[in-house]
Amino acid sequence: ANVAVFISGTGSNMINLINQASNPSSHCTIRLVICNKPEAKGLERARERGIEAICIPHGDDRHVFENKIYQELIKRDIDFICLAGFMRILTGEFTQKWVNRIINIHPSLLPSFKGKDAVKLALEAGVKVTGCTAHFVSEEVDAGKIIAQEVVAVEDNDDEKTLHTKIQEKEHSMFPKVMEIVAKSIVFSI
Numbered sequence: 001a002n003v004a005v006f007i008s009g010t011g012s013n014m015i016n017l018i019n020q021a022s023n024p025s026s027h028c029t030i031r032l033v034i035c036n037k038p039e040a041k042g043l044e045r046a047r048e049r050g051i052e053a054i055c056i057p058h059g060d061d062r063h064v065f066e067n068k069i070y071q072e073l074i075k076r077d078i079d080f081i082c083l084a085g086f087m088r089i090l091t092g093e094f095t096q097k098w099v100n101r102i103i104n105i106h107p108s109l110l111p112s113f114k115g116k117d118a119v120k121l122a123l124e125a126g127v128k129v130t131g132c133t134a135h136f137v138s139e140e141v142d143a144g145k146i147i148a149q150e151v152v153a154v155e156d157n158d159d160e161k162t163l164h165t166k167i168q169e170k171e172h173s174m175f176p177k178v179m180e181i182v183a184k185s186i187v188f189s190i
């Protein structure tokens, strides 16, 4: 399956997806990385690994932004999309074109703590366990069908940084496995 990875930042999850796809038994080919931020470290990190990585700044108009993305995906015959720290909300118009073909990784046990401050909100709520969720993306933010979750214990001395680091370790092992499962289901349904 041809995969596009969308990022906005450092791209540590993206690197784990690239590593997974380089495995000879993988069903995934990462054809493209799209980033909305020109200064994001992930762009260079993808290119260093021989993956085409382009920047499409998000600008003011979501439809213009998404149309540009759509053209690039179609050109490369992309089958599905992994959101790996992509910090823009996609419109229903876009997600409806890719039903069950966009997956996201989120740093909480959904449906708790949706949105961009998930780790902070979990700490503020005083929960003793949190974790990460891989899910399909639908129009409503962080609300699509859940594919997999991993649990992380919250220690008394955790702050946002230490907790996020522990959650990310789980993300890094879980998200590549989920990408592979989704790819297989696409490959075998063709």
Ligand code: GRF
Residues within 6 Å of the ligand: 007, 008, 009, 010, 011, 012, 013, 014, 084, 085, 086, 105, 106, 107, 168, 171
């Ligand atoms: C991850 O924690 C992910 O859950 C969230 O954004 C973060 C991205 O980190 N959606 P990275 O760019 O993969 O390092």
